Amino acid sequence: MPRRKGAPEVNAGSMADIAFLLLIFFLVTTTIETDAGLDRMLPPIDPPEDVEVVIKQKNIFTVNINKNGQLLVEDNLMQLRDLRKAAVAFLENNGDGSCNYCKGRKDATSSDNPEKAIISLKNDRETKYATYITVQNELVGAYNELRNREAQRLYGRDFTEMEAEYLNPETPSNVRDDLKDKVKRVQDMFPQKLSEAETTSN
Known part of the structure; x- marks a missing residue:
């Protein structure tokens, strides 16, 4: 009686090599998008000892958000809808008259110029995160x-449009070079x- 043949075996010796090659392929070809994040200036941990920086209080526009979402702007309660207008007035106040393109009131008690504001x-x-982001967006x-x-x-065009085109990686290099300056x-x-x-926990 002839001996029954067993089930044919599958040679799996090269499967590990194939899986490794596929892994390398996907690692090399996959693009990972990175978030730009928020462009903000944080206060330093310790002020530099050898440099004395003097900032006049009138050049600081203070905006406080309490836990109830209320705005205290320059020690006065303010509605969110009025925040942008107040910030614009502060930024282009031109208290020292050095800004020739500013259209501010030149109030001596407010900011000197946009460089110092x-x-x-x-x-x-x-504070609720949504309120925090909304206030940031207004500023x-x-x-x-x-x-x-x-x-x-x-x-003859908006800055936001120019900046978006400049930051777009698909924009041709000659156009980006023109937009950069x-x-x-x-x-x-x-x-x-x-x-x-620094946040507070009142």
Whole structure:
């Protein structure tokens, strides 16, 4: 009687090699998107000992958010809808008259010029995240409003549109090179100095 043949065996010796090659393939070809994050200026842990930095109180626009979502702007209660307008007025106040493109009131008790103007944002630990982000958007919107105005005057288009095109990796290099100086010029006219103070737990 002939011997029955067993089930054919599958040679799995090269499966590990194939899996390894597939892993390498996906690692090499996959692109990982990175978040840009929030562009904010945090207070230093310790002030430098050898450098004495003097910032006049009138050049700081203080915005406090309490745990109930209420805004205390320059020690006065303010509605969210009025925040952007107040920030714009502060940024382009031009108290020392050195800014020739500013249209502010030149109030001697407010900021000297856009270069020295700082917006300080402080929130309570129990502040809702949505409120915090909404306030940040209004403050950034104040900078963008002024930058858009100057970009329209100088280049006939909004700054936000120019910046988005400049930061887009798909934009041709010759276009990006042309936009680089324009974007930087407008940014320097109204530098974004938005400082986030340490949170409190009142």
